[in-house]
Structure formats: structure tokens, C-alpha cells
Amino acid sequence: MVLELAKPRPIWQIMFSTHHTDVGLLYTLTSLTFFFLGGALALGIRAELFLPGSQIIADSMTFNRMFTVHGTTLIFLFLLPFASAVGNYFVPIMVRYKDMAYPKLNAVAFWMIPPAGALIWLGFADFTWYATPPYSAIRAPGPAADMWIFAQKILGVSSVLGAINFVVTILKCKHPDLPLSKVPLLAWSFLSASLIIIVAVPTFAAALVMLLTDRLGVSGFFDPSKGGDPIAYQHLFWFTFHPEVYVLVIPAIGMMYEIIPRFSRRPIFSQSSGIFAFVMLAIVGFSSWAHHMYSTGMSFTEKTVFMIGTLAAVPASAMHVFNFIATMWGARIRFATPMMWSVGGIALFFSAGAGGVANAAMPFDFITHDSYWVVGHFHLFVMGTIAFGSIGFLYYMFPYITGRMYNEAMGKIHFIMSMAGTVMVFFTQHVLGLYGMPRRVFDYIPLPEYIVMNQIASVGAMIIGISMGLWIFNMIYSSAKGKEANMDDPWNLGGKYYFPHQAKTPHH
Amino acid sequence: MSHETPIYRTSPARTAKMMAIMCGVCIAGGLLFFTFWDFWISMPPGSQMAKEAAHGPAPGVAVTGKEFDVELSFIESSDFKQLAFNALPGTEGNNPDIMANVGDKIEFVVTNNGKSFHAFGVTEAVEGFEGIISGTEIASANSPLKPGQSGKSSFVASKEGTFYYICTVPGHREMGMVGKIIVGPAGEAPKAAAPTGVSHNFDLNFVESSDFKQLAFNALPGTEGNNPEIKVKSGDTVTIKSSNTGISFHSFGIVSDADDPNSIVFNSAIGSMNNPIKPGETKEVTFTAGAPGSYHYICTVPGHAALGMKGNFIVE
Numbered sequence: 001m002v003l004e005l006a007k008p009r010p011i012w013q014i015m016f017s018t019h020h021t022d023v024g025l026l027y028t029l030t031s032l033t034f035f036f037l038g039g040a041l042a043l044g045i046r047a048e049l050f051l052p053g054s055q056i057i058a059d060s061m062t063f064n065r066m067f068t069v070h071g072t073t074l075i076f077l078f079l080l081p082f083a084s085a086v087g088n089y090f091v092p093i094m095v096r097y098k099d100m101a102y103p104k105l106n107a108v109a110f111w112m113i114p115p116a117g118a119l120i121w122l123g124f125a126d127f128t129w130y131a132t133p134p135y136s137a138i139r140a141p142g143p144a145a146d147m148w149i150f151a152q153k154i155l156g157v158s159s160v161l162g163a164i165n166f167v168v169t170i171l172k173c174k175h176p177d178l179p180l181s182k183v184p185l186l187a188w189s190f191l192s193a194s195l196i197i198i199v200a201v202p203t204f205a206a207a208l209v210m211l212l213t214d215r216l217g218v219s220g221f222f223d224p225s226k227g228g229d230p231i232a233y234q235h236l237f238w239f240t241f242h243p244e245v246y247v248l249v250i251p252a253i254g255m256m257y258e259i260i261p262r263f264s265r266r267p268i269f270s271q272s273s274g275i276f277a278f279v280m281l282a283i284v285g286f287s288s289w290a291h292h293m294y295s296t297g298m299s300f301t302e303k304t305v306f307m308i309g310t311l312a313a314v315p316a317s318a319m320h321v322f323n324f325i326a327t328m329w330g331a332r333i334r335f336a337t338p339m340m341w342s343v344g345g346i347a348l349f350f351s352a353g354a355g356g357v358a359n360a361a362m363p364f365d366f367i368t369h370d371s372y373w374v375v376g377h378f379h380l381f382v383m384g385t386i387a388f389g390s391i392g393f394l395y396y397m398f399p400y401i402t403g404r405m406y407n408e409a410m411g412k413i414h415f416i417m418s419m420a421g422t423v424m425v426f427f428t429q430h431v432l433g434l435y436g437m438p439r440r441v442f443d444y445i446p447l448p449e450y451i452v453m454n455q456i457a458s459v460g461a462m463i464i465g466i467s468m469g470l471w472i473f474n475m476i477y478s479s480a481k482g483k484e485a486n487m488d489d490p491w492n493l494g495g496k497y498y499f500p501h502q503a504k505t506p507h508h
Numbered sequence: 509m510s511h512e513t514p515i516y517r518t519s520p521a522r523t524a525k526m527m528a529i530m531c532g533v534c535i536a537g538g539l540l541f542f543t544f545w546d547f548w549i550s551m552p553p554g555s556q557m558a559k560e561a562a563h564g565p566a567p568g569v570a571v572t573g574k575e576f577d578v579e580l581s582f583i584e585s586s587d588f589k590q591l592a593f594n595a596l597p598g599t600e601g602n603n604p605d606i607m608a609n610v611g612d613k614i615e616f617v618v619t620n621n622g623k624s625f626h627a628f629g630v631t632e633a634v635e636g637f638e639g640i641i642s643g644t645e646i647a648s649a650n651s652p653l654k655p656g657q658s659g660k661s662s663f664v665a666s667k668e669g670t671f672y673y674i675c676t677v678p679g680h681r682e683m684g685m686v687g688k689i690i691v692g693p694a695g696e697a698p699k700a701a702a703p704t705g706v707s708h709n710f711d712l713n714f715v716e717s718s719d720f721k722q723l724a725f726n727a728l729p730g731t732e733g734n735n736p737e738i739k740v741k742s743g744d745t746v747t748i749k750s751s752n753t754g755i756s757f758h759s760f761g762i763v764s765d766a767d768d769p770n771s772i773v774f775n776s777a778i779g780s781m782n783n784p785i786k787p788g789e790t791k792e793v794t795f796t797a798g799a800p801g802s803y804h805y806i807c808t809v810p811g812h813a814a815l816g817m818k819g820n821f822i823v824e
Contacts, residue, residue, distance in 0.1 A: 008516055008522070011529065033530055037534070059650045121537060121541060124541075143547075401518075402518040445624070445655065480523035487515050
């Protein structure tokens, strides 16, 4: 591990290092901590919904706080930092540079995350991760909401700084002998995602300032009683956060581009189509934000434009899936744990995308809007695709980080249980949505169909929870006592790819 | 395999140190978090729930001892776009007005006959779901009445004026779940004030829809000016001029009970069922408003009030 990359150093030296692998380690550990904290909230939410009525949570306000912090934590404190962790480890190695372009900026970007996480968790805001006005502007409870807004500001600055660092590292610091078209697809995914962040995030930053001044009572941008327009916030929010969805999913696909050729023991089927699809996704990601808002009374023309803009993401996504399939086709695949997570992730990516295409059709969207369908749909992306890709990649990095091998059998059980649980929870939620169950509810009407489907989902969530417990045990135990990995080829695949463990020795 | 530098692997001791740091951070954070538990389960100062808690018992009111029961039920239209008490808008018994005098105690028995969740309360606020008077609430938005459940509460009218009984689930009031409680002044039998010398003129014209299913004064239901509410002071001289612009026969009267065309008060009748105002005719009546209270002006032809020829006449 970076922990052990060079001569063993005291842990505080790693914590305050600016070397890219050390910062990568900090990102990894922080994001995993928040993954388990946010996951615990998810289990609480599912336990509450196991039966109608109040089970373990006293009132709806507490429930609102729980799913708000659950969503905020897992998106901003798990998925994004984990992608940064992978980028920190691999991007400099892949472009053959000694470190990130701006090492100190890199460390600053990381150290903004713990205080932001503390603000989110100590405030425990209750206005959902959208913070939609007028509620958030007028009535959301005091310091909690303001703490959440400041945390988002900090996280926004952090991701912009990280994105600038990646862009400069890839474009300006790559080895002169390495043409951009030969830069590995994992690094390309970080280039496209970083460009999206730089374009998209400022809009939300502006919306947050407007929201804050609304809350302070000095302005009324989103307060209808002062002539403001709550819908304007939604436009600003989704202009950032629909592209942000691609910021999350593109690095996860990049991770699969690293794992799938390696475990198929073949080069990627088409490097250029992968690059093209990443760039396409980064562009069309900006043409679909208002599909979150079909029911806010937009004109038919607007809705049609955004429907087509949404469907434009389909070919690019399908290119990735076909690229994966063509790479695996007829190859001598070794189904080690990272490969299982990637293939499972592709299957769920396809399912999530199919639901998304159906949902993009606006007549259907009016039925599914704000129902559990939406919850099932985006969780298939964030859990089924992005978290699956990320967890698989962590298994892939594990021997390089610790010098030891994880327990393969436990890794496979972890995958099988998570896959089954994810299907149980999120496929069921699609059906639940079609039966009309609204999202963000603390209690529901005791229809037999609702009860049965909620119970299937809750049992699935518990299965995921147990498998994640298995995972953390595997990680901790194997990093201490796992068998020593063969650092040149931990999975006996034959041949060599990159040599993450040979990253330059930290000098800082 | 030879390496230029030896490979160092994580040792149990180092894993333990990392775990200690991470768990330490989480435990410290958890301690901070639960120290602030009271803060983050507290309600914002502007919230409905905080106001409910802040309301003390109603200020001392001389209770008249008069009590009456009001049964209400929550109902919804099948498309869920219209909500109401007792009957859907446009049908008999929709959101009934409740008349009371200061000091009267109203016992509510409220049943949820819909498919959604509802809660009950009485407020003075003209809109919104805040300011629920303590003791009148049945369930709450956070812990509502489920379909089929019912509850009881009571309301003692503490002062004159108009109160509203509503569904306290946010948004339901705006969709129609609201009715009035009109509280007259204290005293068992309100007395008419001395003539004030003030006089009012009102025009109330009978109108009918072309299919004759909707009747009203001045304008058809749903249009501006339909069954206007009239307010006068006790002792005022009131002149009502009434034209029959329809094609049927009508007659006018101010009644104390809207369902009983015979309960005419103040000698306010224009015509009667047997001697009605014919189509195109205009007649008028002048009278002195008597004891304060809430009355109705109706078409005294039986059945017409139920079809919509009914408005509020309030004597203050």
C-alpha cells in the first residue's frame, strides 16, 4: 500500500503528505467511512418502511433528516471522493508523471471534505438533497440547513479544485511520448468528468448563495411571496446535477474499462469509441437537465427538446456497453472478484438505462414522477452501477495498496449477496412506483401490495447490509493478515499492465 | 522475481493503528452528534408543530354550558383533486357552516372516510394550516388519521368572529377541506339592538342555469358574484330588491335554518311559494335587522335552496 509503499513511515506523515498515492489513500479511507455511515442510514430508512406506521423513527421530520443526510453523504462524501481516490492513484501513473500537477492543491481539495462532512452530519438538515425552495428558503430549520449549504459550498470548491488538477495533469503533464489518444480510458474518464465539473458546478454555487441570502431574508430569488420563482432554483440545481450524474457514472465506467480488459486478458475492443462515448456523454449531459422537471408546467416545446436531449445519452451509453461485451466476447475471462463486480455493474447499468429511457418519455414521466419508480431508477445507477464499479475497483486496488490479498471466497459471497439485494430493493421499487407509492414518505397507506413490496425491499436492503459487513471484515482482516500478494500479477492473469505499486517514492 | 526495492506489506499493527484513527474520528463525531440531539430534533421557530406545542389552554371564557355535537368526515373525489368534509363540493352538506355563540362547546367527532391521511383542527387563520387552537386537534400531519380511523376533540368558542375547521395536512385546506365556524356574541338569546338609522340596499336576483340544475343568486356557481355574503349591523334598515331573471318562479326570505323555508325572520319575505315572483318581475322588501347571528337568505320555494339558491346573511 501506499501505507507501505516506501520504507514504513509514521501514519501522521501519510496523513499530511501531498504525494498523490498518499492523498489517494486518504480519499479512499474517508469515502469508505462515509459509505458505511450513509449505508447505516439507508438501513434505518428501510427498517422504518418495513411496515406502515411508525416503526423505529419517531416522526416524519426525523425521517426527512435521515434520508437527506443519507443522499448527501453517499453522493458527495462517498461516490465523488472515491472517484477522486482512484484518480489520484492511477491518473499520474497512467500519464507517466511523478505526481499530480499541483500536489498541494490536491491535498487542499482533500482536506475540504472532512469539515464539509462534519457540517452535514452535525447539522442533519431535513430538506432532501435537492434543498428545494420554497421549503428550504422559508421554513427549513435553522442552523442545520445553513450548515448543509456551507458544506455544499465547500464540497463544490473541493471538486472544482480536484477537477482542475486532473485536467492539467492529463493535458499538460502527460509524457511527451504519449499521445492523448493512447491515454488509458480510465484517465480519459477523469478528463471528461473533470471538464463537466468545471462547467456545471458554478451554477449550483450561485444557486446556493441565492438560497442562503433568501434564508437570511435579504433577497427573495426563490420565495414566491417576494416575487421569486422556486422553479428557477430547480433549473439552476439540475443544470449542475444532471451533468453531475455523468460525473459520477463516467469514472465508474472508466474503472470497468480498467478491469474488464485486464481480466479478459485482452486489449480493449475499441479505445477510440470509448473516448468518443466519454466525450459524447460529457456534452449531451448538458442537454437533459429539465427532464427532472416535466411536471412543473413547461411548454410542450421545452419538454420535447429535453426529451430528445435525454435520449441523446443513450447511444453513448450503449457504446460503452457494447465495447465491454465485445472485449469479453470469446475471451479467456477470469472471474475474480473485481471482474464479477464489473460485469454485475454492467448488467445493472443496462437495467437502469432501460428504465431511464422509459422514464424520458414525458407521458410516462407524469405517471412515475415523484414515485418510488424514480428512487429505484437512480439507485440502480448510483448503487448498481457506480458503487458496484467502485467496490470492484477497490478489490482491484487492494493488493497494490496493502501488499496482501483479500479473501477471494468472501469477496464473491459479498458480490452475490449485494447483487441479489440490489435487485430485490431497486427492481421492486420500480413496481412500487407504478402502484403509486410516493417517494420521501415516512408512512404509507396499508395496501397489501405496498406492504409486500416494501418488505421485499427491506429484506433486500438487509441482505446488502450483511454483505457490506462481510466486506469490511474482509478488508480489515486481509490488510492485516491476508496472504502476501504477488505484486507483479496478483490474480495470475499472465502479462503485465500497469505497475501501481511502483509509483514514485513520496518526496514530500 | 526480483525487485529493486523490497516490497513492504501492511502489518497487523499498522492496520490496527489506522482502524483506531478512523474509529476514533467516528466516535468523536458520534459524541458530538448525540450531544446536539436535542438541537436537531427541535422544530424550527416558524413551524406548525412548534406553535402547537406553544399554545396554552384557551383563555378563561365564561362557559355557557351549551354543548353540541358535530359529526364530520373527510372525503375525497375519486381523482383526488377535490377534498371536502361530509360531501363533495356542489353537493348537499359540503363543508357545513357551524353556528355557535361565545362560550358554547362544540364536540367534534371526525372520521376519515377517504383513502388518504388526514388530520383535524380549528384555526383562526384565513389560510394555511397554522395556529391550530389547542384542544381542537385530532391527530396531526405527522401522525395522521388513517383511512377508517376517527377521533374526537372539542372547541370552546372564546370570542366572536369566524373560525375555520380544516384538515391540517398541508395543502388539503387549499384543496377544499375547510369549513366555517361562525361565532356570535355571548348570551343565550342575543337581543336586537336599537335601530341605528343606517340603511343598506342590496340587489339579489334569481338566476338559473340553462339545464335548470343549478340555481343561485346574482351569478351561477363558479362565477364572480355568486350568492354574495351580506353583513349588516343589528338595528340597520335593510332593503332588498329582488328580480327574477330566470324562467321559473321564486320567492325570497331570510331564514334562521337554511333547510327550513318556514323559518323566516325579520318579516323579510318577498312573495311566497304560493304567490311567487314571476319571471321578469322585480319586488323589494324593507326590514330592520334583528338579533345578531348568522342567517341565510334563500329562495323559499322548497328545493331551490338545496339547488344553490342560498347565501349567508350575517347580523353583527
